[in-house]
Amino acid sequence: MLKFTLAKLARALLTILLVMSFAFIVLRLSGDPAQIMLGPDAPQDAVDAFRARWGLDDPLWQQYLAYLKQIMTFDFGISMRDQSPAIDLVLDRIPATLALTIPALLLKIAIGIPAGIYAALHRESIADRGVIMFAIFGFTIPSFVLGLVLVLIFAVTLGWLPAGGQDGWEYAILPIATMSIGGIGIFARFTRSAMIEVLGQPYIRTAMAKGLPWREVVWKHALPNAAVPIVTLLGFMVGALIAGAVVVESIFSWPGIGRLIVVSVANRDLAVVQCILLVIAASMVMANLLVDFAYGVLDPRLRHGHAAH
Amino acid sequence: MSALLQAKGLIQQYSTAKTFLGKTSTMRAVDGINLTVREGEILGIVGESGSGKSTLGRLLLGLESPFKGKILYRGHPMPEPRTAAWRKLRAEMQLIFQDPLSALDRRLTVSAQIGEPLEIHGLAAGSERAERVAELIAKVGLRQDQAGSYPHELSGGQRQRVVIARALASNPRFLVCDEPVSALDVSIQAQVVNLLRDLQDREGLTMVFISHDLKVVRNICDRVAVMYLGRIVEEASSDALFSDPRHPYTRALVSSVPKIGAGLHGRIILQGEPPNPAARPSGCAFHPRCRFADADCAATIPELERHDGRLAACRKLRHTLRPAA
Amino acid sequence: MPFVSVRDLKVAFDGVQVLHGIDLDIGRGEAVGLVGESGCGKSVTWLAALGLLPGKAKVSGSVTVDGQELIGASPRRIEAVRGAKIAMIFQDPSSALNPVHRVGRQICENLRLHRGLRGDAARAEAIRLMDIVGIPSANTRFDLYPHEFSGGQCQRVLIAMALAGAPDLLIADEPTTALDATIQAQILDLLSNLRRQTGMAMVFISHDLGAVSTVCDRAAVMYAGRIIEANDISQLFAAPRHPYTRGLFDAIPYLDAGRARLSLIPGTVPDPRHLPQGCAFAPRCARAGDLCRDYQPELKEQAGTGLTACFHPIPTGSASRQEVFA
Numbered sequence: 001m002l003k004f005t006l007a008k009l010a011r012a013l014l015t016i017l018l019v020m021s022f023a024f025i026v027l028r029l030s031g032d033p034a035q036i037m038l039g040p041d042a043p044q045d046a047v048d049a050f051r052a053r054w055g056l057d058d059p060l061w062q063q064y065l066a067y068l069k070q071i072m073t074f075d076f077g078i079s080m081r082d083q084s085p086a087i088d089l090v091l092d093r094i095p096a097t098l099a100l101t102i103p104a105l106l107l108k109i110a111i112g113i114p115a116g117i118y119a120a121l122h123r124e125s126i127a128d129r130g131v132i133m134f135a136i137f138g139f140t141i142p143s144f145v146l147g148l149v150l151v152l153i154f155a156v157t158l159g160w161l162p163a164g165g166q167d168g169w170e171y172a173i174l175p176i177a178t179m180s181i182g183g184i185g186i187f188a189r190f191t192r193s194a195m196i197e198v199l200g201q202p203y204i205r206t207a208m209a210k211g212l213p214w215r216e217v218v219w220k221h222a223l224p225n226a227a228v229p230i231v232t233l234l235g236f237m238v239g240a241l242i243a244g245a246v247v248v249e250s251i252f253s254w255p256g257i258g259r260l261i262v263v264s265v266a267n268r269d270l271a272v273v274q275c276i277l278l279v280i281a282a283s284m285v286m287a288n289l290l291v292d293f294a295y296g297v298l299d300p301r302l303r304h305g306h307a308a309h
Numbered sequence: 310m311s312a313l314l315q316a317k318g319l320i321q322q323y324s325t326a327k328t329f330l331g332k333t334s335t336m337r338a339v340d341g342i343n344l345t346v347r348e349g350e351i352l353g354i355v356g357e358s359g360s361g362k363s364t365l366g367r368l369l370l371g372l373e374s375p376f377k378g379k380i381l382y383r384g385h386p387m388p389e390p391r392t393a394a395w396r397k398l399r400a401e402m403q404l405i406f407q408d409p410l411s412a413l414d415r416r417l418t419v420s421a422q423i424g425e426p427l428e429i430h431g432l433a434a435g436s437e438r439a440e441r442v443a444e445l446i447a448k449v450g451l452r453q454d455q456a457g458s459y460p461h462e463l464s465g466g467q468r469q470r471v472v473i474a475r476a477l478a479s480n481p482r483f484l485v486c487d488e489p490v491s492a493l494d495v496s497i498q499a500q501v502v503n504l505l506r507d508l509q510d511r512e513g514l515t516m517v518f519i520s521h522d523l524k525v526v527r528n529i530c531d532r533v534a535v536m537y538l539g540r541i542v543e544e545a546s547s548d549a550l551f552s553d554p555r556h557p558y559t560r561a562l563v564s565s566v567p568k569i570g571a572g573l574h575g576r577i578i579l580q581g582e583p584p585n586p587a588a589r590p591s592g593c594a595f596h597p598r599c600r601f602a603d604a605d606c607a608a609t610i611p612e613l614e615r616h617d618g619r620l621a622a623c624r625k626l627r628h629t630l631r632p633a634a
Numbered sequence: 635m636p637f638v639s640v641r642d643l644k645v646a647f648d649g650v651q652v653l654h655g656i657d658l659d660i661g662r663g664e665a666v667g668l669v670g671e672s673g674c675g676k677s678v679t680w681l682a683a684l685g686l687l688p689g690k691a692k693v694s695g696s697v698t699v700d701g702q703e704l705i706g707a708s709p710r711r712i713e714a715v716r717g718a719k720i721a722m723i724f725q726d727p728s729s730a731l732n733p734v735h736r737v738g739r740q741i742c743e744n745l746r747l748h749r750g751l752r753g754d755a756a757r758a759e760a761i762r763l764m765d766i767v768g769i770p771s772a773n774t775r776f777d778l779y780p781h782e783f784s785g786g787q788c789q790r791v792l793i794a795m796a797l798a799g800a801p802d803l804l805i806a807d808e809p810t811t812a813l814d815a816t817i818q819a820q821i822l823d824l825l826s827n828l829r830r831q832t833g834m835a836m837v838f839i840s841h842d843l844g845a846v847s848t849v850c851d852r853a854a855v856m857y858a859g860r861i862i863e864a865n866d867i868s869q870l871f872a873a874p875r876h877p878y879t880r881g882l883f884d885a886i887p888y889l890d891a892g893r894a895r896l897s898l899i900p901g902t903v904p905d906p907r908h909l910p911q912g913c914a915f916a917p918r919c920a921r922a923g924d925l926c927r928d929y930q931p932e933l934k935e936q937a938g939t940g941l942t943a944c945f946h947p948i949p950t951g952s953a954s955r956q957e958v959f960a
Contacts, residue, residue: 123689202724203732208686210744210795211717214709220743224734299734300779357814464902494671495841499885499898506895521815528887528896551889565819566889567844569871578823579816582784 008292012285019281020071023274024064032056033268037080054080054270067274076278077271081264086275089260094242094279097249097256100172101241104179108237111180112187113230119188120195121218131188138185147178147251164253175252179245183237190233194226201225227298235291239284313483313515314346314369318378321364336587338364339375340539343613346483351509351516353530353547355523355562357583361539362519366485369517370402371395382483400430403476407488409468413460419446419471420456426478445474449504466497473504484508484516490525502529523566527551535559538584538594541613544620555621558595593624601625635701637662637802637835638683638720643695643705645675645682652906653678654859655695657933660803665829665836667846667853667867669882671903674856676839680805684720685712718748721796725808727788731780737791738764738776744798763794768824786817793824803835810845822849843886847871855879858904858914861933865940875936875947877922878915913944921946 034042034050051057055066070077076087119131154174155163162171198204199222207221208214237244242257249258257276264272295302321339338361346352346369356362367373369380371387380387382402388394406412413422424442427433433441446453449470460468469489476484486505490498506529508514520526526533527547534544535556543556554560564577581598593611596602606624616626636659645653653675660666668676681687683697683704697704699719704712716722724730732740741760745751751759757776764772767790780788789809796804806825810818826849829836840846846853847867854864855876863876874880881899901918904910912929916922925945933943939950 202726202729205681205686206724206730206792206795207732209684209716209722211713211715211747211799212743213713221732221735225732301733301781357816466902494903495843495882496671496885496899497902499887499896502887503896503898523815524887524889527889528891528893531893548892561819562815563889565815567819567822567842567848568889569844569847569883571848576819576823578819580820582786583814583817 008289012289015285016278016281020274020278021064023277024067025060027268027270027273028060028063031268033080033270036266036268071278076275079264079269079272081267081269081272086269086271089272090257090275090279093255093257093260096166096254097242097245097258100175100179100245100248100254100256103172104176104183105237105241107176107180108183108187109234112184113191115184116188116191117195117218117223119192120199123196128192131192135185135189135192138182139189141182143178143182143247144251146181147174147248150174150178151251164251166254171252171254175245175248175254178248178251187230187233191226191230194229195222198222198225224298228295228302231291231294231298235287235294238290239287242283243280311348312345312381313348313383315381316342316344316365316369316378317381318343319365319368319375319380320377321361321368321373322376334587337361337539337589338586339368340589342378342539342541344369344534344541344544346515346517347532348515349509349513350531351505351518351529353526353533354517354519354536355521355526355533356536357521359538359584359586360536361586362536363487365536366404366487366517366519370404370483370485371398372404400426400432400479401481402483402485403479403481405469405472405476405484405486405489407491409465409472409492410460412472413468415460418457418459419451419463422460422471423474423478426475430479432479441478445477448477449474450500464497465493466500469493469501470504473501473508477508482515484514485519486516487519488521489518491520491522498525505529523551523562535562538586538589540594540610540622542595542622544613549619555616555619555626556623557599557601557625559621593622636660637700639696639698640679640683641696641698643679643682643697644693645678645687646692647690650907652859653682656861658854658861658864660835660837662802663833663835664852665838665850667850668837668839668856669841669843669846669853670856671841671882673858673903673906675859676856677807679856680722680807680837680839684716684722684805685709686722717744717796717799717801719801720803720805721799721801722805722807723789723792723796723809726812727792727809728780728783728785728812730792731783731788733780736777736779737783741791741795741798744795748799760794760798763797764791766797767791767794767828768820769794784817786813786820789813789821790824793821793828797828797832800832801834803837804829805837805839807839808841809838810842811840818845825849843871843883855882858909859906860914860943861941862915862943863941864933869940873939873948873950875939875942875950876915876944877919877946877948880948881918921948 033054034047034056038046038050055063058066076085078084079086079089082089115131119128122128151163151174154161161174165171204217204221207217212220245254245256246258246261248254249256250262253259261273261276264276319339319342320337322335322337324335340361342365354362354365368375371380371390374390382398388398417425420442423445424438427438427441442456443453446456451467451470451474455463455467460471463471489505490501493501502525505516509516518526518530530547532545533547533550534541535550535558536542537558543550543554543559550559551563554563561577561579565579579598584594590597590607592607592609593599593602596606599606609624611622611624613620613622638660640656640658643653643656644651656675656679658679668679670676678687682691682693685704687693693705695705699715702711704715731737738757738760741763742751742756745756745759761772761776764776769775769787769790780791783791809825810821813821822845825836836849838846838850850867852864852866853870854861855878856862857878863870863874863879870879871883874883878899884897885899887896899918904914904917910917911927913919913922913926913931916926919926923946931943931945933941936942936947
């Protein structure tokens with residue numbers, strides 16, 4: 001079991017390293033930070049000084065090794081724009097993002113999963129059809145369209161809610177709604193099909209043949225089995241807590257990680273972009289580890305160090 | 310009868326349970342098998358799950374290479390999989406297995422399924438191909454008007470006929486049938502069994518018939534080999550094996566088939582679990598479930614050898630176990 | 635009065651009728667076989683009786699247990715019968731147990747429902763039941779999960795679960811089909827021993843005529859959603875009267891019969907959506923006449939030799955294969 005955990009961790013670190021290396025190379029091949037930071041009309045000596053200051057003259061592999069060495073000592077570099085440590089800029093923005101994504105995730109779970117269960121238990125009822133239609137609507141409509149439509153209705157036409165900015169809880173309502181509607185649909189759809197699959201299994205018939213009341217059949221026998229696929233989706237959503245708000249933050253001018261990454265990429269602020277990607281990769285990998293752990297808790301067949309027969 | 314296929318010292322093992330850090334354990338599916346398939350016979354291979362009978366079937370067809378040992382087909386070594394010589398042999402040997410629906414392409418009509426091997430092996434084209442397909446459809450007892458049907462429009466027995474017709478398209482000399490009738494209902498099972506026997510009689514096909522259903526094996530096979538945990542424990546003519554089984558395992562197996570009107574009396578009920586190839590007992594693999602076993606049996610693996618003119622692998626046959634008849 | 639009485643039981647799925655009026659009585663302590671090929675309705679009969687079919691199934695007719703009607707009864711009334719008066723075990727034991735719960739817990743669930751046992755008392759009783767059905771070292775295996783058991787042992791666990799409610803009737807739906815030959819023999823042995831010890835009645839659903847003949851007192855043969863013949867085991871096997879029953883018996887190879895060519899029933903089982911008019915077996919039957927193609931024969935007494943639904947039953951004198959090879 002310990003060996004298994006260590007192996008998982010090693011693989012997680014490797015994933016992060018790969019993401020970092022990929023980001024490092026792509027960023028450096030996609031445009032010269034000196035040109036972008038200083039503008040097209042900057043004098044040559046200013047450009048040269050800038051390049052020397054940030055080590056952009058060294059061969060790529062030297063820059064890469066230097067970067068790795070830096071990372072090892074938990075030094076994530078200095079923002080070219082603000083001259084402050086990149087990690088501070090990133091950490092500053094995380095609470096704002098989480099203030100949107102965590103309530104949105106809770107809404108997705110609290111509404112999506114029960115709706116999916118209800119739909120599965122009342123197949124082909126009006127409620128079931130309603131859930132399916134809402135789900136299709138939720139995940140086919142892009143969030144930038146949905147966000148703008150919500151702004152148009154609730155901010156522009158009705159004037160009930162602010163259209164953008166961050167100046168109190170009411171500013172968070174439209175972004176959270178925009179983010180959660182699609183996710184509720186996905187959760188409902190996913191839960192519904194997981195439940196329908198489980199309800200068709202022979203062990204459900206066994207549980208009914210025992211004389212268990214239907215409610216207990218659903219709660220004790222169907223739900224624990226349906227939880228495995230749902231947890232997979234949940235893991236994915238948890239992993240996206242930090243990275244999942246780029247579009248919505250831009251629409252609503254919300255000062256979170258999403259906004260920061262858009263601005264930093266535009267400016268080729270290498271250290272900041274790399275730092276954000278590192279945080280995102282780390283959160284995804286963590287979520288994956290949690291999912292793996294949850295699998296073992298939920299399904300004994302997926303427990304490791306457990307020989308079958 | 311001359312030997313069509315000979316297996317010598319066949320061993321096949323698979324790695325199981327790969328742990329992340331690269332440690333693997335191996336499991337022997339086939340553990341030292343010598344077997345001759347004679348031209349024109351139907352050889353039955355019986356055994357419970359985990360006995361390695363399906364693996365043996367795939368080895369005999371050359372679909373996988375053995376870990377050790379060799380297979381001679383018409384006296385020549387079986388070529389390595391996916392070589393030119395191997396591909397040429399494919400037309401001559403075919404596999405028919407249990408689930409006909411998964412063996413068929415559900416988007417192709419019956420005639421397209423049957424005609425496919427003709428194309429692959431470049432055997433017939435155009436009107437000649439259509440003629441050949443019609444002939445095969447007739448041969449397996451399908452109606453000509455079913456040529457345009459899709460697999461899902463057919464019953465289980467009809468599907469298995471399509472699979473057999475397709476297998477026959479390339480004029481094979483050797484068929485391995487792996488549980489070909491196990492998924493079929495009794496009345497349909499009889500139809501397919503009779504069809505296979507007709508093919509043997511009329512076309513002189515050689516077959517290996519793998520099944521856990523002893524009644525069907527009894528009916529269709531000339532000779533039978535009984536497998537237990539990757540080894541053959543008894544081999545005899547079908548008549549001899551079923552009327553007078555020698556090996557304690559064969560006796561229990563034959564006795565376990567419920568006989569109409571005989572009740573449960575006098576049946577040998579084996580205790581214990583079916584064999585697990587991942588945890589092979591020492592010595593004779595059957596010894597933990599055998600009521601005749603002693604310390605010797607747990608220590609030495611018995612060889613398949615002649616006792617009173619019969620091939621069996623049991624140390625007890627010489628003294629303790631006298632022939633029943 | 636019989637313990638269970640089925641009258642004119644009909645089932646339809648999406649407007650397709652699959653059960654065309656089943657009449658069947660099960661007496662206390664009796665073992666009855668239900669024989670037939672897949673799709674003939676032998677399992678559906680009992681799933682319908684216990685309300686275990688999916689919601690889209692339309693069930694009509696009557697099933698009474700101790701005089702109490704089940705068809706159309708409230709869920710609570712049916713739940714009180716399931717597991718307590720009538721228990722059921724199924725074909726594929728490994729998937730019939732819930733993979734995420736410990737085996738012992740699944741047995742204890744029955745004990746809580748039907749005998750009010752909880753905690754240590756339930757555990758002790760569950761272990762006793764596991765012992766009875768022949769699971770070695772039940773004490774330690776109590777806490778294992780179904781995937782840690784072989785198929786045969788999963789079936790033993792299911793049998794232990796069934797016994798937990800001390801049922802009057804056990805429905806065994808193809809309990810040995812998915813198991814290896816030697817394990818089949820073990821389970822058949824176990825079932826008939828348990829029946830002898832507990833005196834419970836049993837319905838044994840199977841396509842394996844040999845297995846049915848070894849554990850049952852009488853049997854009913856089904857074809858296309860109807861019972862077409864019913865009789866005592868010995869009479870049924872010695873002298874089948876319905877041509878389908880006879881054909882079924884003849885199609886089975888026998889271990890002691892050599893390499894004789896199998897006689898067979900031509901054609902296939904009819905599609906329930908397009909059943910022929912008259913007797914559903916008529917198109918495959920050598921004895922069928924015009925009457926058979928126009929009218930459905932009733933299941934009725936044939937001169938003291940059980941019930942047969944046939945206008946032209948096989949005369950009692952004709953030798954069956956059973957006698958030829960005996």
